[in-house]
Amino acid sequence: MKADHVWKKLALFTAGFFVLTALFFWIVREDWSRTAVTTEPVSRSAVLEELTEGREIRQSFPIASDEWTSVWLDCSLWNPSDQPVELRVALKETGRELAAMWVLPSEFQVDGLTEIRFPEAVTGLRGQVAELTLRAAGGLSFWTGTSVNTWRFSAQVEKLGELTLDGNPQPGSLVMRQSGSNRLNGTRWIWPVAAVIWIACMGIVLDTRRRKKNGQGGLVLRAMEIARRYSYLLKTLVVRDFRVKYKASVLGVLWSFLNPLLMTFVYYFVFNTLFHSDIENFTAYLMSGIIIFNYFSEATNLGLFAIVGNASLITKVYMPKFIYPLSKVLSSSINLAISLIPLMAIMLLSGVQLQKSILLLPLGLVFLLIFCTGMALLLSALMVFFRDTQFLWGVMLTVWNFLTPIFYPETIIPTAFRGLYHCNPLYQLIFFVRSITIGGVSPTPITYFYCILASVGTLLIGWTVFRKTQDRFVLYL
Amino acid sequence: MEPIITVEHVTMNFRINVSRTNSLKEYFVAKLKGRLRYENFQALRDVTFSVQQGEILGILGRNGAGKSTLLKVISGIYRPTSGSVVTRGRIAPMLELGSGFDYELSGRDNIFLNGAILGFDEKFLHDRYDEIVEFSELGEFIDQPIKTYSSGMVMRLAFAVATLVSPEILIVDEILSVGDAAFQKKSYARMMEMMSSGTTVLMVSHNIDQIRSMCQRAIWLDHGSLRMSGEVAPVCDAYTQWLEAGGA
Structure with missing residues (x-):
């Protein structure tokens, strides 16, 4: 390779890399400047005495967000008067008034939390203690509680702050929620991180050139050699898998369109009445979940048999064995790519406004691809040694399907389990894709971190297991 | 000159899981009970030899002597338990005809x-495509699924692919003894052509005459060990004598 040829390539890479970084910066700029904050209300357990003329409830609590925009309250209406309810929010220490509102009792929801928006956002007071004062002419009682979540598990929570009715301390706290947003300067990390990645890439390129000159080996050179030699095989295997899949079916490749549509149709009829009201764009929500889970399920099921099913080849010809699971995942990816077309159609039909965040979709797909490759490597290796993996995996997939919010809203997950849900890699990836397509916003940096962790982490685990065991595959086939 | 295949102190142990956990x-039950027993089976024992480019090496030995294991170690399918194998160039292993087919x-x-x-790669195969089809004598059947082929047709195709891509190293395990007379003659001619053009060939055959006529050198494996190696004639003579004496 001529020297100036290499420099040209490097320059091209650098330019492309920084253009992509700039594009990324532009896409997430607004979405990474703030992050939504909503606090979790305690669950109803007791109700305060009726709030009549001259009585008042005071609840103190710490302010949860930089830019606090609304408060949600839960009250029962007995025989409400048409006198407005008075709400005041002030700083506890100084008594400085932050917001004052009058809400007609008829504006309260009969059952559940009602959002009361502030006339003006309360900014820059996060962490300070505020006091909410409620006065009404009668007919309503506010709910209180002492724990979060009563669904099987409940966690006692500390009182938000002092709660008094006419100056008398009351047990528990008001069932209330704060909504607002925190300032987030997520974008400031983009350029430094990009620079670090670029420097690392340059380092690898220069090191590889030096090794090549000195005739040394090295991981990158070996990988390049394998890629050069076997890329055509990979392509052939992918095309073969895809062709064999739809062979002898009348509609052929059309099934890649039809399958997600029909599945969505079925799920829609089953779950529409249950969850429709809770989810915006239920159809698109459902379909995106189904498509991603289908991909995961197909890639892992094919990957499971990637080594065992190619036993006749593996015991007769040498080639890098990871090519088999990888080819299975890639041929499923073709399917995924095709099923994105009906998804886009459904999204546009159901009135989802596409935002620039949709440009992040390739990134989401790369995360998915890496994650599924890791799983396929792991499963194909396990399958060689334990043939029961296939039966176990069938059950696991069903469990995984129910544990991932595909057809139900995330909000039905009890708060006590939210943390566990974040440990589900598939949840993170589906959340990411839904956020950029249906939500129209880029997720916050922490979600990117989770997605990278979920995908690259899974790949590393899968690869390590595969690499450690691959020499023994032939002995067990 | 540096040999094209170097086999150094290769030992291949198979750990046979006697308790047969599948x-x-x-x-886990076996592991907990401490009944996870293994038995060692040594298929190759400290085998050392090398092959120069263009050489045709015959491998002799009785059934179970380790011939196929040795070929699989050289093709990279098995990783030896100890020792090393270095090969230069592409290997076309014909261990079983039609094994790489879908x-x-x-x-x-x-x-x-x-x-x-x-x-x-694709271009190379495109260039050879017509020649391969012609050699395999498949004609219009080439566009039919292989499952509709007769075994002779599959064999012809496999042989055509493995030999016409002109690999640097060709490994042949007992395949010249199959097929009809016409095809045997044709494949024999093709093999000779390849050998004269510098392809290195390793061949296993129970047909000693075939080894004598085609190979220049031979090695003799007995119970996994290299018993003898050298010019084809003395090795074949010793092997035949040993077989006649009872071969144990």
Whole structure:
């Protein structure tokens, strides 16, 4: 390779890399400047005495967000008067008034939390203690509680702050929620991180050139050699898998369109009445979940048999064995790519406004691809040694399907389990894709971190297991 | 000159799981009970030899002497328990005819699949395609799925692919003894052609006359050990004598 040829390539890479970084910066700029904050209300357990003329409830609590925009309250209406309810929010220490509102009792929801928006956002007071004062002419009682979540598990929570009715301390706290947003300067990390990645890439390129000159080996050179030699095989295997899949079916490749549509149709009829009201764009929500889970399920099921099913080849010809699971995942990816077309159609039909965040979709797909490759490597290796993996995996997939919010809203997950849900890699990836397509916003940096962790982490685990065991595959086939 | 195949002190042990655990439950139960027993089977024992480019090496030995294991170690399918194997160039292993085929696909697709498995690229295979089809005598059947082929047709195709891509090293395990007389004659001629053009060939055959007539050198494996190696004639003589004496 001529020297100036290499420099040209490097320059091209650098330019492309920084253009992509700039594009990324532009896409997430607004979405990474703030992050939504909503606090979790305690669950109803007791109700305060009726709030009549001259009585008042005071609840103190710490302010949860930089830019606090609304408060949600839960009250029962007995025989409400048409006198407005008075709400005041002030700083506890100084008594400085932050917001004052009058809400007609008829504006309260009969059952559940009602959002009361502030006339003006309360900014820059996060962490300070505020006091909410409620006065009404009668007919309503506010709910209180002492724990979060009563669904099987409940966690006692500390009182938000002092709660008094006419100056008398009351047990528990008001069932209330704060909504607002925190300032987030997520974008400031983009350029430094990009620079670090670029420097690392340059380092690898220069090191590889030096090794090549000195005739040394090295991981990158070996990988390049394998890629050069076997890329055509990979392509052939992918095309073969895809062709064999739809062979002898009348509609052929059309099934890649039809399958997600029909599945969505079925799920829609089953779950529409249950969850429709809770989810915006239920159809698109459902379909995106189904498509991603289908991909995961197909890639892992094919990957499971990637080594065992190619036993006749593996015991007769040498080639890098990871090519088999990888080819299975890639041929499923073709399917995924095709099923994105009906998804886009459904999204546009159901009135989802596409935002620039949709440009992040390739990134989401790369995360998915890496994650599924890791799983396929792991499963194909396990399958060689334990043939029961296939039966176990069938059950696991069903469990995984129910544990991932595909057809139900995330909000039905009890708060006590939210943390566990974040440990589900598939949840993170589906959340990411839904956020950029249906939500129209880029997720916050922490979600990117989770997605990278979920995908690259899974790949590393899968690869390590595969690499450690691959020499023994032939002995067990 | 540096040899094209160097086999140094290769030992291949197979750990045979006597308790035959094939499921997770059995495995863990056996492990907990301490009954996870293994037996060692030594298929190759400290084998050392090398092959120069263009050489035709015959491998002799009785059934179970380790010939096939040795070929699999050289092709990279098995990793030796100890010792090392260094090869330079592409290896086309013909350990079993038709093993790299997908029976659902057409003959045409299989030529490319099989070629790709051997590590050749699309352009190279396109250039050789016509020649391969012609040699295999498949004609219009080339676009039919292989599952509709007779075994002779599969064999012809496999032989055509493995020999016409001109690999640097060709490994032949007992395949010249199959097929009808006409095909045997044709494949024999093709093999001779390859040998004269500098391809290194390793061949296993129980037909001693075939080894004598085609090979220049031979090695003799007995119970996994290298018993003798050298010029083809003395090795074959010693082997035949040993066989006649009872071969134990």
